[in-house]
Structures are given as C-alpha cells and as structure tokens.
Amino acid sequence: MSEAKTIEQLQCRVDRLVGRVEHLSAELAEVKRDLAAYETAGFLGEDDTLVNNAVVRGRIDYRDANGLWCVYVEANGSGITVGRTPDNTIAIASPSVARRHCRIYGELGRFWIRDAGTAIGTYVNQRAVGPNGRILQDGDQIRCAALKMTFLLDVAVDLKAAS
Numbered sequence: 330m331s332e333a334k335t336i337e338q339l340q341c342r343v344d345r346l347v348g349r350v351e352h353l354s355a356e357l358a359e360v361k362r363d364l365a366a367y368e369t370a371g372f373l374g375e376d377d378t379l380v381n382n383a384v385v386r387g388r389i390d391y392r393d394a395n396g397l398w399c400v401y402v403e404a405n406g407s408g409i410t411v412g413r414t415p416d417n418t419i420a421i422a423s424p425s426v427a428r429r430h431c432r433i434y435g436e437l438g439r440f441w442i443r444d445a446g447t448a449i450g451t452y453v454n455q456r457a458v459g460p461n462g463r464i465l466q467d468g469d470q471i472r473c474a475a476l477k478m479t480f481l482l483d484v485a486v487d488l489k490a491a492s
Contacts, residue, residue, distance in 0.1 A: 361467060361482045384484070387440040387465065389433060391478040393421060401483065408434025411473055412445075425449065425474035431458070433465070433480070440465040440480065449474050 387402035389409070400418055402409055409418035412429040427447040434441055443462035444451040451458040452472040453465065465471075471478040 358467060361484055385438070386483050387433065387435060388481045388483040389419065389471070389478050390481065391419065391476060393476075402433050402435055402440060404435040404438060404440075406435060408432055410445075411476070411478075419476075419478075421473075421476050423475055426476055427474075430473045431471075433471075442471065442480075447473075453480075 385404055387404075389400045389402065391398055391400075398419075400409055409432070410429060411417055411419040411421070411426075411431050411433070413421060413423060413426045414428045417429065427445065427449070429445045430447055431445055431451040432443050441462045442451065442453060442458055442465055444458045444460055446460055453463060453469050455470075455472075465480045467480070467482040469480040471480060
C-alpha cells in the first residue's frame with residue numbers, strides 16, 4: 330500500500346470520527362443539562378436503577394506548554410485560582426498573566442468567576458468579567474491574557490440497583 334493511500338485513508342477515518350464526536354458532543358450537553366436537574370435528589374431511572382449522590386462539578390479545560398489539562402471545581406468548595414505564581418491551582422508561567430489573575434468557585438449550585446483586579450482583565454465569551462464576577466455556563470470560553478480555558482459542567486453519578 331502506498332503512503333499516499335494510507336494518508337488518505339487515515340484522513341477519511343479522522344473526518345468520520347470528527348463527525349461522530351460533534352454529534353456525541355451535542356448529545357452529551359443535553360444529558361448534562363438533564364442530570365444537573367437531579368443534582369442533589371435521588372431518582373428512579375427508566376431501567377429500574379436508582380441514581381443517588383449525583384454531584385455536579387465544574388471542569389476547566391486548558392492547554393499549556395505541557396499539553397491539555399483539566400481541573401475540577403466543586404459545587405460548594407473553596408474553588409480554584411488562576412495565575413502566574415506556582416501557588417495557583419492553574420499556574421501559567423507567562424508575563425501576561427497576573428500573579429493572581431482570577432478565581433473560579435461554586436456557590437449555591439452555581440459556578441462563578443471573579444477577576445482579581447488585574448490590569449488586563451478576565452474575559453468570558455469575550456466579555457469582561459470584573460471584580461463582581463459572573464455566573465459560568467456550560468461551554469463558556471474563559472480568557473486570562475493569552476491563556477484560553479473552557480468551562481464545562483461535569484456530572485458524577487453513582488448507580489445502584491433499586492431495592
């Protein structure tokens with residue numbers, strides 16, 4: 330088999346997989362919304378399994394010089410910080426990122442982001458956040474100087490047989 334044919338076949342497979350991923354991504358977003366409605370209450374599923382301890386948490390996806398990473402934010406925890414110094418949860422060694430750039434945290438079932446008073450600012454979906462903060466939604470695009478992150482809802486669910 331020639332190298333050109335192999336590359337063409339691989340590109341075809343990649344195109345098919347990308348299409349499947351886009352479809353699954355839309356379906357996953359719908360499931361996340363449905364599961365988020367059951368954040369704290371148990372419920373009986375159609376397949377007679379009991380879903381309990383559904384925990385909604387935030388997930389921040391970002392890429393740095395070492396690859397693609399994700400960090401979780403608990404719904405009612407202390408949250409995470411983003412900045413240039415190593416004591417931040419997400420530490421980015423870039424002069425354009427402030428020492429303490431922003432904080433992302435969960436409070437009363439919602440996820441918030443607040444700028445730490447930086448000169449350059451923190452942006453969500455290309456809109457400035459400011460020190461008063463704003464609520465994050467699934468799929469929001471966050472930017473701290475050159476650092477780009479995505480906020481996603483993540484649902485962890487325990488399944489147990491109904492009794």
